[in-house]
Amino acid sequence: MQVTGTVLTTRRVDAFHALTVVAPGIAERTRPGHFVTVAVGGPSTSMLTRRALFVHDVKPDYGGTVELVFTVRGPGTRWLADRRARDPLDLVGPLGRPFPVPRDPVACVLVGAEYGSAVLFPLADTLLARGCRVDFVLGGAGAERVFGAMRARRVAQTTTLTTEDGSLGLRGRVADALPSVIADTRADAVYACGPMDTLREVTAVAMKFDIPVQVVVEEAMACGVGICMTCVLPVIGEDGTTRMVRACVEGPVFRGERVRFEDVGTIPFDAIGAPGGGARHAG
Amino acid sequence: MQVTGTVLTTRRVDAFHALTVVAPGIAERTRPGHFVTVAVGGPSTSMLTRRALFVHDVKPDYGGTVELVFTVRGPGTRWLADRRARDPLDLVGPLGRPFPVPRDPVACVLVGAEYGSAVLFPLADTLLARGCRVDFVLGGAGAERVFGAMRARRVAQTTTLTTEDGSLGLRGRVADALPSVIADTRADAVYACGPMDTLREVTAVAMKFDIPVQVVVEEAMACGVGICMTCVLPVIGEDGTTRMVRACVEGPVFRGERVRFEDVGTIPFDAIGAPGGGARHAG
Amino acid sequence: MPVDMRTFLAHVELATPVLTAAGCAGSGRELAQFFDLHRLGALVTPSVTMAPRAGRPTPRMTETPSGLLNAVGLQGPGIDAFLERDLTWLAQRGIRTIVSIGGGTVAEYSALARRLTDAPGVTAVEVNLACPNLEDRGRVFAREGGAAAEVVASVRSILRGDVPVIAKLSPDVADIVAVARACVDAGADALCMINNPLGMSIDTLTLRPALAAVTGGLSGPAILPLAVRCVWQVHEALPGVPLIGVGGVLSGSDALQLILAGACAVGVGTALFHDPYACLRIERELEDLLQARGFQRLADAVGLAHRPPGSSPRIPLEENTP
Amino acid sequence: MPVDMRTFLAHVELATPVLTAAGCAGSGRELAQFFDLHRLGALVTPSVTMAPRAGRPTPRMTETPSGLLNAVGLQGPGIDAFLERDLTWLAQRGIRTIVSIGGGTVAEYSALARRLTDAPGVTAVEVNLACPNLEDRGRVFAREGGAAAEVVASVRSILRGDVPVIAKLSPDVADIVAVARACVDAGADALCMINNPLGMSIDTLTLRPALAAVTGGLSGPAILPLAVRCVWQVHEALPGVPLIGVGGVLSGSDALQLILAGACAVGVGTALFHDPYACLRIERELEDLLQARGFQRLADAVGLAHRPPGSSPRIPLEENTP
Numbered sequence A, B: 001m002q003v004t005g006t007v008l009t010t011r012r013v014d015a016f017h018a019l020t021v022v023a024p025g026i027a028e029r030t031r032p033g034h035f036v037t038v039a040v041g042g043p044s045t046s047m048l049t050r051r052a053l054f055v056h057d058v059k060p061d062y063g064g065t066v067e068l069v070f071t072v073r074g075p076g077t078r079w080l081a082d083r084r085a086r087d088p089l090d091l092v093g094p095l096g097r098p099f100p101v102p103r104d105p106v107a108c109v110l111v112g113a114e115y116g117s118a119v120l121f122p123l124a125d126t127l128l129a130r131g132c133r134v135d136f137v138l139g140g141a142g143a144e145r146v147f148g149a150m151r152a153r154r155v156a157q158t159t160t161l162t163t164e165d166g167s168l169g170l171r172g173r174v175a176d177a178l179p180s181v182i183a184d185t186r187a188d189a190v191y192a193c194g195p196m197d198t199l200r201e202v203t204a205v206a207m208k209f210d211i212p213v214q215v216v217v218e219e220a221m222a223c224g225v226g227i228c229m230t231c232v233l234p235v236i237g238e239d240g241t242t243r244m245v246r247a248c249v250e251g252p253v254f255r256g257e258r259v260r261f262e263d264v265g266t267i268p269f270d271a272i273g274a275p276g277g278g279a280r281h282a283g
Numbered sequence C, D: 001m002p003v004d005m006r007t008f009l010a011h012v013e014l015a016t017p018v019l020t021a022a023g024c025a026g027s028g029r030e031l032a033q034f035f036d037l038h039r040l041g042a043l044v045t046p047s048v049t050m051a052p053r054a055g056r057p058t059p060r061m062t063e064t065p066s067g068l069l070n071a072v073g074l075q076g077p078g079i080d081a082f083l084e085r086d087l088t089w090l091a092q093r094g095i096r097t098i099v100s101i102g103g104g105t106v107a108e109y110s111a112l113a114r115r116l117t118d119a120p121g122v123t124a125v126e127v128n129l130a131c132p133n134l135e136d137r138g139r140v141f142a143r144e145g146g147a148a149a150e151v152v153a154s155v156r157s158i159l160r161g162d163v164p165v166i167a168k169l170s171p172d173v174a175d176i177v178a179v180a181r182a183c184v185d186a187g188a189d190a191l192c193m194i195n196n197p198l199g200m201s202i203d204t205l206t207l208r209p210a211l212a213a214v215t216g217g218l219s220g221p222a223i224l225p226l227a228v229r230c231v232w233q234v235h236e237a238l239p240g241v242p243l244i245g246v247g248g249v250l251s252g253s254d255a256l257q258l259i260l261a262g263a264c265a266v267g268v269g270t271a272l273f274h275d276p277y278a279c280l281r282i283e284r285e286l287e288d289l290l291q292a293r294g295f296q297r298l299a300d301a302v303g304l305a306h307r308p309p310g311s312s313p314r315i316p317l318e319e320n321t322p
């Protein structure tokens, strides 16, 4: 649904901006893993596409609020960073398929890089409510780009931090730290959100341990609702065939081992409808 | 020159919005009749052209301020109307040729319609400083569209108001009231600003009384600095030939009898460079 | 009094003139989560091809000033799955559907037309001529009247007479009227314009084309002036031919521009990506604008800007005039 | 270390690659009030015609999303007054000047070229091919390789060999490369693209075309993707030909897109209407961007986006990366 929300609070945390937006209707429907799209630029803007942002936090205040956490990348997020309390904000959501959560109280490692960590906190709350054990691995390029360390420490059994420049926690990437966390916590499942490279590495680790991994992918999106076909990536279906599927509606959460990370940004020759070969598989 | 000014105050007067902008450099150079152009829409806007606005008032405060008075017409003036104190505002100016002012202390009637009245007040101040007699005729479609009546009453010998709907002053248009004002004040000169129709009517009246009239024309402008050639109108030169001249740099102030009002929006066949005939006159 | 918004595409009556643009409304199911598709003049499908197509690699889109560049490459399920799954879904619900078809050869268009002849629920067939002609060095059919006409003639000859054939033209030509005329002469019952002009963007950080496919189609408000011009020129030359105006429509006022230029229906594409309710909003705004201008019927506004100057009153500009 | 911003248009060296676009910088005197014109790569004049021209009636302009439509109609003083007044003023000050010429017949272009042969201060001549050909139903020369080539060949044959001839092309064609190739074969030393695509806007209050001339040329950021695409395609086909990229450049990053696509110089038009200092700002931004990406010479960036994928490092995205 589309809602003209109102900015309630803005804050800056290290390299991140956070906006809490009163968005009744969206807030109560949001499940962990959902995202929203935000119109940027105001009236007469030259920016045509909405920006996709994960929902970090949902609260029932004022009829329902969502918190969005983001870094400034280009003009759209720059505009968002300039919003002030009481400004209107046009949201569509909740969008995408949320995280599947285990029925049993299993041990889960939640792996987040950069702003990708944001989407893991509502998930952690849900898992904890079901009696799961939750451990965090959070990383970023530098200390100011690791999101949510404090909150992770509060809710999780253990929190492992990594930075590529070594300015906080272990030097390296989240996937480097992951094996020992999985081993130590005897994890049953991994959830990960971050850049595509990170997801590939995390998936490789989880597969080595032979435990399921859910990844949240991020592809450039023009619509977020499944109608523009711009956000596709090659994913292997139940039937073993590869299809170019839309991250916005068929994802953004996928089972890691089904995503053909090496082939993202290409049309694999054996994908359904690929030039030449793939078409034959079609039904 | 180009200045990133700061909005100092905003106010609403009837149908008009007024912005006082701190714009050092522009303020001190501004003479009565000058205009500025304002960038509208903010970063990443889809609105490409600046909006031309007359300078209503200049004050030395804060290094120099200019006051702009406008009505909302489309998205650009709508955006301007939403500015708040402390917002930045990008101005270019002062632009155009200011009013020529008489050397002697003569009697002048200043005729303004709608927001056109705004540009007459700095002129009145200058004329009064030279010992001229100043009388105002101000008009608009309705009472709320007559600008500056109070101030006019304060500074001028007489102030005559007209509205087309009769809601304030005389029912009719400024040119209807003008003959008796000229007669009563034994006016030596007329200055007028308003829509093209008004200027045509005012010019006709002044010519009947055989007194000089200076009109401020308003043509849609893309640049305001003389480089785009979009703001032209047919004006008769000293040599008696008609040229398509640029309102922004050759005007916006013209001697009324030189403007070919009936032919505005056309290329008169005898204009220099007109298709067919005019080209022959060229030298 | 409400405005009579009905319009005709050849003999087919549409309840409202606002359609989706081909390839911008998914299969219909996605938008159905937001509003009732019966409220559309018609849903135009993505261009369907014979075989399933995986489309182009990503990145497939990038934003430009007031525009969007896309290079999706007609990703789709192929005609069989389309008929079975997508068209059936639409037909069962009685949603007016214009099926867009795309091909690499005249033979492929003909084959698609044959598959559609007996399919239920086809209100009209739109022929997307902006497809590379595999038999002419990949030049798009729409670039030239002869190639376009050949496709249109073959589709027209195959489809039942009561199914209008709409030829969809591209603006990347020196003379849109010549292509339009060739299509009408070849039997097109209506024309749709414009498809995306070809554009490109370079990422100044990676120093490479922003799209994997290098070039892509430009859409959105940036191209509205091109669409208005094409509709105007073609209506001027061929006043009797029903035109669907497409390109950059974000608001009712944009739609009204195309209608005044000569379009009897308007397609909404990129605006749907920003606002899934865009078609309904635009229809409402259009109706309000027509009403405010004293129109009782949409049909009276079609092509009205062509009438000679001086033949209508000027409506005064006022603050808050819609 | 500052970036070496020099560039060459054929054998003519320009100190910087940022030029004004034809018709967007007045006579030079207007902009000289804002900055020193010597800081331009070159000033390109409005297209001059043989006779004085009064141009089109007003309204001549209207705003569109991220664009501007104009129909000025080459208002100008004619070649005699131009030479005497405008060119002399520029030449006396030693301002690098590219003279743009426009005509209605090949003979008019030739006559203009003859008048320019002995004029002092002509750095190069740009042939505006977007003029209606009076001998071909008013169709613009740029729409077709043959007509364009005829003009170019005649101008080239008249001007002295050391004055480069630049052919300025329009995007409203099915195959920009074909027109470009025809012009180069006819002797063009460089190409400039793009001129304004033809657009139109309708005033939904008056229900009439917004421009007195009905249609007009679209400019501004809306057309940047078309300009980048045209420069890319022509550089791909004719890599040795110097290209001036024009169309929608508002920022150094826009200019860099055109340069990476293959332009060795960039023209700034509509941006000057918004910011009379635009050329200087864009040059500075361009230099900063080149420096931040490790370029020592502008020339190394020209056409760089054409190199095969995988042959350069990806520069990481960071907050505040220019």
Ligand SMILES: Cc1cc2nc3c(=O)[nH]c(=O)nc-3n(C[C@H](O)[C@H](O)[C@H](O)COP(=O)(O)OP(=O)(O)OC[C@H]3O[C@@H](n4cnc5c(N)ncnc54)[C@H](O)[C@@H]3O)c2cc1C
Binding pocket: A035, A049, A050, A051, A052, A053, A054, A055, A068, A069, A070, A071, A072, A073, A074, A075, A076, A077, A078, A115, A118, A217, A218, A219, A220, A221, A222, A252, C062, C063
């Ligand atoms: C499902 C999803 C959830 C996301 N959640 C967050 C989040 O919580 N916090 C956060 O900081 N960022 C998030 N992103 C990335 C965010 O959408 C982009 O950073 C943002 O769109 C960039 O906009 P811009 O105008 O600043 O940059 P520009 O680069 O100027 O954007 C230009 C265009 O590209 C698109 N685009 C560019 N980068 C991306 C990208 N990485 N993903 C999607 N679209 C992109 C934009 O939507 C826009 O259309 C998410 C992306 C997706 C797909």
Ligand SMILES: Cc1cc2nc3c(=O)[nH]c(=O)nc-3n(C[C@H](O)[C@H](O)[C@H](O)COP(=O)(O)OP(=O)(O)OC[C@H]3O[C@@H](n4cnc5c(N)ncnc54)[C@H](O)[C@@H]3O)c2cc1C
Binding pocket: B035, B049, B050, B051, B052, B053, B054, B055, B068, B069, B070, B071, B072, B073, B074, B075, B076, B077, B078, B115, B118, B217, B218, B219, B220, B221, B222, B252, D062, D063
């Ligand atoms: C020299 C001069 C001084 C002016 N002074 C004032 C003033 O003091 N107060 C005031 O309220 N208005 C003034 N105007 C008119 C004002 O510029 C327009 O109302 C304004 O540009 C409309 O912008 P918009 O976005 O609201 O409307 P839109 O109609 O959306 O504007 C679209 C485009 O048309 C141009 N345009 C539209 N109408 C006009 C117009 N009448 N004159 C010039 N350009 C136009 C705009 O600049 C813009 O490029 C002046 C105009 C000129 C030429």
Ligand SMILES: Cc1cc2nc3c(=O)[nH]c(=O)nc-3n(C[C@H](O)[C@H](O)[C@H](O)COP(=O)(O)O)c2cc1C
Binding pocket: A228, A229, C021, C022, C023, C024, C045, C046, C047, C068, C070, C072, C074, C100, C128, C168, C194, C195, C196, C217, C218, C219, C220, C221, C223, C246, C247, C248, C249, C267, C268, C269, C270, C271
């Ligand atoms: C993502 C996307 C996909 C498109 N797919 C098709 C298509 O399959 N067939 C077609 O004829 N046009 C297609 N188009 C073109 C649109 O139908 C429309 O003509 C064009 O985008 C201009 O309209 P707009 O500015 O409203 O988007 C597509 C456009 C976009 C943006």
Ligand SMILES: Cc1cc2nc3c(=O)[nH]c(=O)nc-3n(C[C@H](O)[C@H](O)[C@H](O)COP(=O)(O)O)c2cc1C
Binding pocket: B228, B229, D021, D022, D023, D024, D045, D046, D047, D068, D070, D072, D074, D100, D128, D168, D194, D195, D196, D217, D218, D219, D220, D221, D223, D246, D247, D248, D249, D267, D268, D269, D270, D271
């Ligand atoms: C008001 C105006 C006048 C122009 N006059 C000319 C001209 O005389 N000759 C010419 O070749 N191009 C002319 N052009 C086209 C520009 O030189 C340029 O090619 C085009 O506007 C695209 O660049 P821009 O988007 O930077 O304006 C004119 C453009 C505008 C907006």
Ligand code: FES
Binding pocket: A220, A221, A222, A223, A224, A225, A226, A227, A228, A229, A230, A231, A232, A246, A247, A248, A249
């Ligand atoms: S973003 Fe449009 S289909 Fe996914």
Ligand code: FES
Binding pocket: B220, B221, B222, B223, B224, B225, B226, B227, B228, B229, B230, B231, B232, B246, B247, B248, B249
């Ligand atoms: S507004 Fe550009 S020349 Fe007058």
